[in-house]
Amino acid sequence: MNKAISRIFIVGVILFVALIVNLTWIMAVRAQWFADRPENKRGIAKEMKIKRGDILGYDGSTIAGSVRRSGYYRRDYPQGTLAPQLIGYDSVRYGRSGIEQELNDQLTGQSTNLGVQSWIDRLLGRKPKGADVQLTVVPAVQKEAQKALSGQKGAIVVLDPKTGALIASASAPTYDPANLEDDWARLSTAPGAPLLNRPTQGLYPPGSAFKVVTATSALDYRRVTPDTKFIDTGTYVVFGGKVTNYGGAVFGPNDFTTALTYSINTTFGKVGSLLGRQRLVSSMQRFGFYRTPPLPLPQGEIVPSGRYGKKGLLSPEAFMDPLAVAWAAVGQEQVLSTPLQMALVAAGVANGGRVMKPYYTQEVVAASGAVVQKAQPQQWLLAMKPATASQLNIMMQRVVNAGTGTAAALQGIQVAGKTGTAERGDGTNLAWFIAFAPAADPQVAVAVIIEDTQSTGGEAAAPLAAAVIKTALAQPSLP
Amino acid sequence: MSRRNIELLFLVIAGALSTMAYVSVYAGRFREINRVSIIYGLVFVGIFFLLHLLVRFVLPQADPFLLPITALLAAIGLTEIFRIRPSLALTQGQWLLVGAGLFVLTILVVRDHMKLDRYRYIMGVIGLGLLVATIALGTTVNGSKLWIHAFGFSIQPSEFAKLAIVIFLAGYLNDKKVMLSVPTHHVLGVPLPAAKYFGPLLVMWVLSLAMLIFMKDFGMALLFMSIFVALMYMATTRIVYVVLGGGLFAAAAAIAVAVVPHVQDRFGTWLDPWPHATTTGYQLLQSLFTIADGGILGAGFGRGFLLYANHQPVVPDLQTDFIFTAIANEMGLLGAAGLILVYVLFMWRGFRIAVWAPDGFSKLLAAGLAFAFGLQTFIILGGVTRLIPLTGITLPFVSYGGSSITANLMLVALLLMVSHRTNVVREGSDLERRRLAERG
Numbered sequence: 001m002n003k004a005i006s007r008i009f010i011v012g013v014i015l016f017v018a019l020i021v022n023l024t025w026i027m028a029v030r031a032q033w034f035a036d037r038p039e040n041k042r043g044i045a046k047e048m049k050i051k052r053g054d055i056l057g058y059d060g061s062t063i064a065g066s067v068r069r070s071g072y073y074r075r076d077y078p079q080g081t082l083a084p085q086l087i088g089y090d091s092v093r094y095g096r097s098g099i100e101q102e103l104n105d106q107l108t109g110q111s112t113n114l115g116v117q118s119w120i121d122r123l124l125g126r127k128p129k130g131a132d133v134q135l136t137v138v139p140a141v142q143k144e145a146q147k148a149l150s151g152q153k154g155a156i157v158v159l160d161p162k163t164g165a166l167i168a169s170a171s172a173p174t175y176d177p178a179n180l181e182d183d184w185a186r187l188s189t190a191p192g193a194p195l196l197n198r199p200t201q202g203l204y205p206p207g208s209a210f211k212v213v214t215a216t217s218a219l220d221y222r223r224v225t226p227d228t229k230f231i232d233t234g235t236y237v238v239f240g241g242k243v244t245n246y247g248g249a250v251f252g253p254n255d256f257t258t259a260l261t262y263s264i265n266t267t268f269g270k271v272g273s274l275l276g277r278q279r280l281v282s283s284m285q286r287f288g289f290y291r292t293p294p295l296p297l298p299q300g301e302i303v304p305s306g307r308y309g310k311k312g313l314l315s316p317e318a319f320m321d322p323l324a325v326a327w328a329a330v331g332q333e334q335v336l337s338t339p340l341q342m343a344l345v346a347a348g349v350a351n352g353g354r355v356m357k358p359y360y361t362q363e364v365v366a367a368s369g370a371v372v373q374k375a376q377p378q379q380w381l382l383a384m385k386p387a388t389a390s391q392l393n394i395m396m397q398r399v400v401n402a403g404t405g406t407a408a409a410l411q412g413i414q415v416a417g418k419t420g421t422a423e424r425g426d427g428t429n430l431a432w433f434i435a436f437a438p439a440a441d442p443q444v445a446v447a448v449i450i451e452d453t454q455s456t457g458g459e460a461a462a463p464l465a466a467a468v469i470k471t472a473l474a475q476p477s478l479p
Numbered sequence: 480m481s482r483r484n485i486e487l488l489f490l491v492i493a494g495a496l497s498t499m500a501y502v503s504v505y506a507g508r509f510r511e512i513n514r515v516s517i518i519y520g521l522v523f524v525g526i527f528f529l530l531h532l533l534v535r536f537v538l539p540q541a542d543p544f545l546l547p548i549t550a551l552l553a554a555i556g557l558t559e560i561f562r563i564r565p566s567l568a569l570t571q572g573q574w575l576l577v578g579a580g581l582f583v584l585t586i587l588v589v590r591d592h593m594k595l596d597r598y599r600y601i602m603g604v605i606g607l608g609l610l611v612a613t614i615a616l617g618t619t620v621n622g623s624k625l626w627i628h629a630f631g632f633s634i635q636p637s638e639f640a641k642l643a644i645v646i647f648l649a650g651y652l653n654d655k656k657v658m659l660s661v662p663t664h665h666v667l668g669v670p671l672p673a674a675k676y677f678g679p680l681l682v683m684w685v686l687s688l689a690m691l692i693f694m695k696d697f698g699m700a701l702l703f704m705s706i707f708v709a710l711m712y713m714a715t716t717r718i719v720y721v722v723l724g725g726g727l728f729a730a731a732a733a734i735a736v737a738v739v740p741h742v743q744d745r746f747g748t749w750l751d752p753w754p755h756a757t758t759t760g761y762q763l764l765q766s767l768f769t770i771a772d773g774g775i776l777g778a779g780f781g782r783g784f785l786l787y788a789n790h791q792p793v794v795p796d797l798q799t800d801f802i803f804t805a806i807a808n809e810m811g812l813l814g815a816a817g818l819i820l821v822y823v824l825f826m827w828r829g830f831r832i833a834v835w836a837p838d839g840f841s842k843l844l845a846a847g848l849a850f851a852f853g854l855q856t857f858i859i860l861g862g863v864t865r866l867i868p869l870t871g872i873t874l875p876f877v878s879y880g881g882s883s884i885t886a887n888l889m890l891v892a893l894l895l896m897v898s899h900r901t902n903v904v905r906e907g908s909d910l911e912r913r914r915l916a917e918r919g
Contacts, residue, residue, distance in 0.1 A: 002834050004713040005846045009830040012853045016823050019857065020816045022866045026771050027812040034771035039756040042768050042793065046784045072788035092787070 038095070045092045048072045051367075053107040053130030055087055055099065057139040058167075058362060058479055063087060064100075064177075066130070077177050083142055084177040085197035086169045086360070088298075091181055098197065099133070099360065101298045106131045106364050106373075129367030136165035136362045136375065136479040144471040145170035148464040153451040154431075155198035155339040156468060161347035161436055161445040163377035164356030165479035166295070167472060169340075171198040199343075200295065200302040203336040204449055208246075208263040208404075209420030209432040209457065210331030212345055212392065214271055215260055217283035219388045223274040226257045226391050236266035239322040243269030243330060246421060246456075260395045261403030263419060265330045272329025277320045280329060281307075286383045287345050288355060290316050294380060295340065295358040305341035307334045331420060343447035346417075346434040348383040349392045350442035355381040362479060375479070397439050400462075405433065408462035410470055414439040417465065419457035428452045433461035437469045444472045482543040482902075483535045489547035490531055494524050497554030504562040504781035519572070523554065526579050534895060537586055540902035540911065541895040542832060548825045549876060549891050553884065555818065556877035559805050562781050563798045564790075567879055574881035578888035585892040591915065592896040596840045599650030606643030609636035610686065610703075614693045620871075637699050638873070638886035641851050642893070645706060649843035652714035656839065660715035672717075683707040684727045691735035697742055698858045698870030700735075702851065704728045709850050710843055749868035762801070765794040766863045770807040770815075777811025784808070798879040800871050804863050819860065822875075826853040832898040835905065845897045848890050 026034065034040060052073050055064040063082050066073045075090050088098020096104060105111035109128030145156040149172035158168035173192040175183065187194050196202065218224045234250035236243040245251070245265045251258075259267035272280060284290065290306040290313070307314045307328070320328065327333040340358065348355040357380035364373035384392075396416035399405040404419040416439040420432030431453050436445040446468055448461040472478065480488070501520055527550045534541055553575060561568035589595060595602065613636045618626050626633045652659070663673045683704060690700040708724030711717075735742045744759045752760030752767075769785070777783065785793055785805050794801045807815035829849020836842045852875055859878075862869035873883035903911045 001713060001716065001839065001842055004716045005830060005833050005842065008709055008713060008846065008850060009826065012826055012830075012850070012857070013823060015857050015861075016819055016826075016853075019819055019860050019864065019866060022861075022864050023770070023807070023815055023819070024812060026767060026864060027773055027807065027815070028775055031771045031774055034768055037768070039753070039764055040768045042772055042784060045787060045793070048788060049784075069788065074788075 041092050047108045050108045050128055051130050053132045056134040058136050061139055081174055081176050083169055085171045089180045093181055102296050103133055131364050131366045134363040135360050138167050141472045142168040145468050148467050154449045157199045157339045157343040157447045159343050159347045159445045160479050161350035161442045164358045166360040169199045199339045204430050205422040206337040207331045207420035207422030207432050209418050209434045211268050212418050214268055214329040216384045217275055217280050218271045219391055220384045221279050224256045228256045230254055230267040232264055232266045236269040238326045241323040243326050257395050261398045263404050268330045269326035272326040277325050281316045286381055293358055305337035308336045339447045339449050342434050343445055346436050347445035349389055350436035350445050352386045353384040353389040354379050355383050404458040405462045407458055408466040410466055413437050421456040431457040431460035433457050433465045435465045486543035486546055493547045493551035500558045500780045504558050538895050538899035540899045542828055542898035544828050545891050552876035559802055560798050560879045571879050574884050578885040581885055582888040582892045585889050595646050596650045599647050602643045603647035606640045609640035635882035638882040645847035648710045649840055649847050652710055653839040653843050656714040660717050688731040695739050695741045698872035705854055706851050710847050713846055745868050762795050763869050766801055766804045769793055769804050773808040773811045775812045777809050777814055780809050801863055802874055802878045803860055822856045829894055836901045837904045841897050848894055
């Protein structure tokens with residue numbers, strides 16, 4: 001009997017050893033793996049005990065603040081809905097997104113570059129204090145952009161062409177970040193996708209707004225000058241197909257400047273043929289197409305523009321027949337662009353061909369008050385020669401003064417721009433307008449897109465760009 | 480050093496350890512130590528000191544380690560419950576008081592466990608009756624029917640049934656062990672005892688199947704079936720009962736998985752919890768995340784992340800079935816492994832008492848109790864760490880729950896009585912032997 005009792009005890013001990021082995025596996029070997037699982041929200045919940053840094057606008061006002069309730073900090077939004085898709089959310093239940101996720105280490109004071117005090121705090125096991133992040137987003141401009149979009153679907157991006165600073169980034173439909181958790185079920189399934197950050201995630205055919213890229217390429221490679229003559233018959237036949245004008249218009253004799261002013265498709269189709277695929281794509285690349293813009297956002301929240309096939313972004317070397325090149329030069333075909341990328345196109349022209357690296361962080365101020373990070377504008381790409389930029393600047397002024405974009409004209413401010421109307425084939429249009437102002441010394445570059453409209457870019461998008469430019473230029477200071 | 484002085488020494492050590500844990504939690508929660516906190520601590524120490532005195536006078540030769548281990552586990556449990564929800568700690572403290580009362584009553588009324596052998600059938604009927612009553616009158620909590628609500632209390636009768644059935648089986652099997660171990664015929668070359676002695680095995684199997692299907696509780700069914708099979712094996716030393724019992728239980732479990740959705744869910748989430756992360760697998764995954772978060776050293780008592788901003792625990796049922804999760808998070812791998820070793824130590828004392836006991840009934844009783852205690856611990860610890868399918872069962876002395884702590888204190892009382900008798904018979908003085916004889 002004793003032998004059997006001992007055996008049972010030994011079996012019991014083996015089972016308990018198995019428990020300890022399994023526990024070691026969970027707590028020591030795989031601890032980090034468990035911590036990194038997306039289902040695991042403990043990290044976020046724990047960080048709620050840290051006073052999360054504020055997210056401030058360029059004017060110093062709080063966009064996302066931190067309020068303490070029974071030992072935990074929660075976000076509050078004193079200005080209501082202000083760029084929620086860019087700012088992102090910070091939720092125990094649904095995780096983080098946008099800037100909240102991208103700058104989480106700074107906002108929770110856990111970043112390694114927050115200065116000596118944060119190191120001392122950490123050594124002493126003190127709870128870290130979050131650093132405040134001041135954005136380049138100017139709340140007044142942002143509000144104007146959101147107001148302009150209200151009731152529609154679309155996006156507005158405003159950049160400082162000289163620095164690359166993101167002044168406004170509006171996406172519609174939008175949502176109230178304060179009620180995110182309650183509204184999640186509705187928001188995540190709503191047909192208008194309010195959670196989507198259209199400026200960086202929305203991919204649209206750029207339509208005629210893309211003609212700025214084609215014109216850049218044609219002028220830069222000296223295939224045309226602003227005065228090169230063309231004759232439009234309403235149709236340009238190429239490679240067994242044809243390029244036609246919007247609304248079946250026929251313009252007759254025109255020069256290249258006029259072609260941009262009135263957005264003549266056949267002329268740009270011909271220019272596309274003069275350029276060929278390689279030069280056109282190469283100019284696109286020099287604007288930033290085919291790569292993810294270096295605006296720091298979480299994986300998937302910012303996407304590259306370029307030619308897209310069924311399986312996503314195509315290689316720049318992908319084959320195009322002459323008809324495809326001609327249509328691509330017009331901005332139809334398989335080219336897709338984010339509003340941010342089109343704003344970068346406008347900014348590149350405005351800044352004499354130099355495309356600045358886009359950014360949104362003006363300053364990071366540690367809890368101790370020390371400024372630990374400050375924006376340093378950098379050139380990202382060189383899109384064209386300065387001479388080309390000057391020529392395009394004048395041509396784009398003509399668009400606003402005498403062409404398709406007259407609705408963007410402002411009293412006392414010379415606006416330069418380009419309209420775009422991409423037909424979706426279901427009777428609705430995508431209305432584009434890209435612009436910069438003042439043309440002589442550009443302070444802002446804008447891209448506006450309106451989805452699901454019956455109107456053209458000149459009608460639906462240009463007035464919004466004008467309103468936003470007017471507000472932006474009225475600001476006491478811009479980044 | 481006498482057994483009782485060893486016990487006192489270890490009680491003091493256990494008391495010191497628990498005081499440290501308690502102070503850590505209290506300071507972590509309220510950032511101060513005040514009079515109330517000290518009074519609670521003193522009441523706890525007082526209870527176990529009184530139990531020690533009782534053992535000193537009534538069972539002087541009893542095992543000196545069981546009571547300190549019990550005190551340590553109960554203190555860790557109370558501290559962690561207090562840390563999760565202070566109001567529950569007060570209730571649990573009252574249950575500890577009730578448990579201590581029943582511990583005293585058990586020792587004073589029974590005096591010598593050999594008396595219990597005479598009432599073995601009554602015990603069997605009580606045990607069976609408690610289980611049947613649970614099936615008939617029980618209410619369902621968390622998908623399992625384990626509770627009876629009466630007189631404003633919720634009682635978990637299976638905790639007490641466990642004791643009664645071990646007593647019954649120890650007596651019954653000790654009586655029938657010879658018949659059960661003699662093979663009378665062969666089936667497929669396997670020598671088997673007479674078919675009529677398989678009766679109890681089949682009764683037990685039907686009972687555990689009924690528990691699986693009607694109580695929807697895999698853990699309790701596994702516990703009862705295993706107690707039975709282990710005692711059969713220890714009584715007869717015939718491995719055939721283990722094989723048969725294991726096979727029968729596996730068949731019962733397969734039926735339950737096929738028929739009872741609750742058991743099916745538990746089994747499915749055990750195999751792969753990830754697709755059910757927000758539904759049936761939520762509790763288990765949160766438990767694993769919380770345990771993994773403890774790391775090697777843990778956050779420290781009262782310093783782990785166990786409660787959300789709204790005071791809800793990070794794992795549902797954290798203070799009962801998942802108390803080990805909370806402890807692992809706060810004490811780390813070292814503390815959690817240490818706690819497991821404390822349970823091994825308890826088991827070892829129990830089995831040691833069984834091995835040294837002079838008679839079959841005492842052996843089977845002590846081994847059965849130690850086995851039941853150890854297996855229950857393993858089932859819940861394995862469940863919350865995903866070693867085995869999760870099933871709602873308490874962690875002895877540590878989990879929140881009145882029935883559990885009360886029944887397990889009675890279990891300790893029984894083991895102490897067996898060890899006292901054993902030690903007196905083996906090495907006691909004439910006086911002690913005479914006293915023992917008078918008790919019987």
